Amino acid sequence: MESNSSKSNAVVVIGGGFGGLTTAFSLSNGKKRPPIILIEPRKRFVFLPLLYELLAGELETWEVAPSYKSLLASRGIIHIDQYVENIDLDKEIVITSNGEEIKYGKLVISTGSQPDSFGIPGVEEYALMFNQYQDVAKIKNLILSLNNSPNQNLFIVGAGPTGVELACKLADLIVQPIAINLVELGERVLPNVKSFNQEQAEQALRKKSVKVHLNTRVLKITREKLEFLSILQDQSKSLSMSHSGVIWTAGVKSSIPNGLPKNILKDRKILINSQLNVIGYDNVFAIGDISYDLGNPLFSTAQVAMQQGEHLGVNLRDFFDGKIVNRPFQFVDRGEMLSLGVGQATLTAMGLTMSGSLAFQIRRMAYLSKFPNLSLGVRSAGSWLCSHAKNLID
Ligand SMILES: Cc1cc2nc3c(=O)[nH]c(=O)nc-3n(C[C@H](O)[C@H](O)[C@H](O)COP(=O)(O)OP(=O)(O)OC[C@H]3O[C@@H](n4cnc5c(N)ncnc54)[C@H](O)[C@@H]3O)c2cc1C
Numbered sequence: 311m312e313s314n315s316s317k318s319n320a321v322v323v324i325g326g327g328f329g330g331l332t333t334a335f336s337l338s339n340g341k342k343r344p345p346i347i348l349i350e351p352r353k354r355f356v357f358l359p360l361l362y363e364l365l366a367g368e369l370e371t372w373e374v375a376p377s378y379k380s381l382l383a384s385r386g387i388i389h390i391d392q393y394v395e396n397i398d399l400d401k402e403i404v405i406t407s408n409g410e411e412i413k414y415g416k417l418v419i420s421t422g423s424q425p426d427s428f429g430i431p432g433v434e435e436y437a438l439m440f441n442q443y444q445d446v447a448k449i450k451n452l453i454l455s456l457n458n459s460p461n462q463n464l465f466i467v468g469a470g471p472t473g474v475e476l477a478c479k480l481a482d483l484i485v486q487p488i489a490i491n492l493v494e495l496g497e498r499v500l501p502n503v504k505s506f507n508q509e510q511a512e513q514a515l516r517k518k519s520v521k522v523h524l525n526t527r528v529l530k531i532t533r534e535k536l537e538f539l540s541i542l543q544d545q546s547k548s549l550s551m552s553h554s555g556v557i558w559t560a561g562v563k564s565s566i567p568n569g570l571p572k573n574i575l576k577d578r579k580i581l582i583n584s585q586l587n588v589i590g591y592d593n594v595f596a597i598g599d600i601s602y603d604l605g606n607p608l609f610s611t612a613q614v615a616m617q618q619g620e621h622l623g624v625n626l627r628d629f630f631d632g633k634i635v636n637r638p639f640q641f642v643d644r645g646e647m648l649s650l651g652v653g654q655a656t657l658t659a660m661g662l663t664m665s666g667s668l669a670f671q672i673r674r675m676a677y678l679s680k681f682p683n684l685s686l687g688v689r690s691a692g693s694w695l696c697s698h699a700k701n702l703i704d
Contacts, residue, residue: 319344321626322404322414324394324567326350326378328358329420329598329615336623338385342630344415346386349406351393353377356443359612360677362479362649365446373678375443394421396569399591404567416593418622419580423562423599423610432531437467437558440476452555453483460486463553465536467528468560469494471503471648474511476559478651481518491551493523493538495560502609504646510656510665511648518651531556562610564600576602584638586622595622608641616680617641647673 321337323330326348334348354375363369378389392406397419403411425441427433438448456462464480466473469492477492484490492499492515499515499522500508515522523538529548530537537550564578574581574589579602581589586601588594598615608614621639628635645659647669655673656665662672 317415318402318413319415320347320413321345321416321418322347322349322412323418323420324349324397324404325420325422325565325598325600326352326355326389327420327422327598327615328612329422329619330418331355331381332616332619333418333420333597333623333626334382334387335385336620337626338387339623340627340630342632343386343627344630345388347388347390347412347414348378348382349390349392349394349404349412350378351391351407352443353379353391354443355381357677357680358441359647359649360674361440361443361446362475363674365449366479366483366652368652369674371443394567397567398569399571399588399594402593405569414593416626417595419567419588419594419596419600420598420615420619421565421567421600422615423564425558426561426563427558428561430528430530433528433558436531436533437556439558440472441562449480449557452557453480456484456488456554457486459554460488462555463489463491463551465491465493465551465553465556467493467556467558469496469499469522469524470559470561471500473557473559474499474515475649476557477520478511478514478518478654479649481520482652488554489521490519491521491523493526493528493536495525495527495541497524499524500648503648504658506658506663506665507646507648507656511650514650514654514656528560562599566600576604585625585636586618586639597622603639606641613644614641647676649673 321344323334334346337346354377356375360369360374364374382389392408394404395407396405403413405411425439439445466477473492477490481490500511525540525542527539527541529539534552535550536553536556537548539548566578580596580600582596582601582603586595586597588596597618599610618639625635625637647655647657649655653667653670655670657669657673
């Protein structure tokens with residue numbers, strides 16, 4: 311590593327998720343490439359949209375969560391498997407969890423988001439989450455225990471895409487008569503998705519006998535009970551039900567590294583301009599869930615993070631090739647896909663609107679085709695599908 315006093319031309323990427331990894335890959339394809347350092351504490355990249363397939367055993371760990379070692383080996387990207395504790399934008403250094411100082415020439419922040427308990431008592435202690443590789447084993451254990459003890463209540467809180475996709479998958483995986491309850495504060499499930507997908511999801515939930523509790527606010531979770539309130543009824547009367555498991559998918563908050571000045575933050579996100587630059591810092595960029603362009607607010611999705619990562623990678627490549635770079639980022643909506651149980655999905659994308667098993671195959675192929683180490687078996691099993699599907703999320 312370089313000392314603080316010397317100038318660095320290294321591009322340091324914090325966070326090896328969708329945004330950070332795409333940037334590092336794209337930059338590594340350049341002709342005059344600088345040193346690229348990826349700081350990411352996890353051993354495995356996790357393709358989150360396929361976490362449900364990993365839970366259901368429809369895909370293997372190496373397909374959904376390949377190790378950074380295998381992904382980065384041939385690309386000359388340095389992986390530091392630590393956590394960034396602090397960023398000092400004035401000194402142009404990041405400080406890692408073991409106290410190492412790394413000087414950057416350009417910095418890319420893509421630290422993503424994490425579940426938000428909103429301070430509701432008991433969520434952190436008693437609810438399971440579903441946003442990382444380790445959560446799959448915990449939920450598999452829960453399925454095992456529910457399959458051994460029928461007539462119980464399972465709660466999933468939050469009926470956004472994660473809650474709905476998980477409810478559908480669990481309804482197929484739990485063979486005993488268990489009540490699967492999906493709790494949502496809003497008046498409809500999936501408030502922000504396309505209407506065809508929303509209707510297909512509502513149908514799937516009905517077919518799988520998932521009990522949907524709309525307009526319902528969770529107040530507290532204990533080891534045995536879930537306390538909630540119907541917001542349309544008498545607000546002073548809370549109800550409680552016993553549970554044998556709660557999965558929390560009700561919201562996320564950005565993972566902001568320490569040390570950033572307050573004036574570049576808004577609503578726990580980092581303010582950027584249309585070139586993905588952090589406001590006021592020409593050599594610092596933020597992309598993915600952590601970033602916020604006031605002039606062009608976007609949803610927090612893998613699709614946005616990957617497109618931003620690719621755009622930034624190309625701009626950085628041009629910069630190191632000595633070209634003038636000022637291309638603004640423009641998001642292209644490639645459509646939307648949701649998994650709706652084992653072997654089932656719905657999609658609205660590229661002029662296609664479909665649900666069922668073919669939609670499941672296309673969704674799976676669209677995501678798997680994004681992997682550089684995709685198995686030849688999967689590729690050859692559906693190469694026509696693969697080439698079409700790839701366009702959906704590129
Ligand atoms: C279960 C699930 C399913 C999803 N399905 C879809 C879907 O179908 N389609 C879709 O478009 N989106 C989906 N999403 C959302 C999507 O995964 C996120 O929007 C996307 O991951 C954001 O990319 P990112 O690069 O901003 O962050 P991430 O991909 O979350 O990556 C952030 C990385 O930063 C690392 N990190 C955090 N803090 C630090 C630090 N201080 N130092 C070093 N490293 C750090 C983390 O370990 C992590 O690896 C899903 C999310 C979940 C949880």
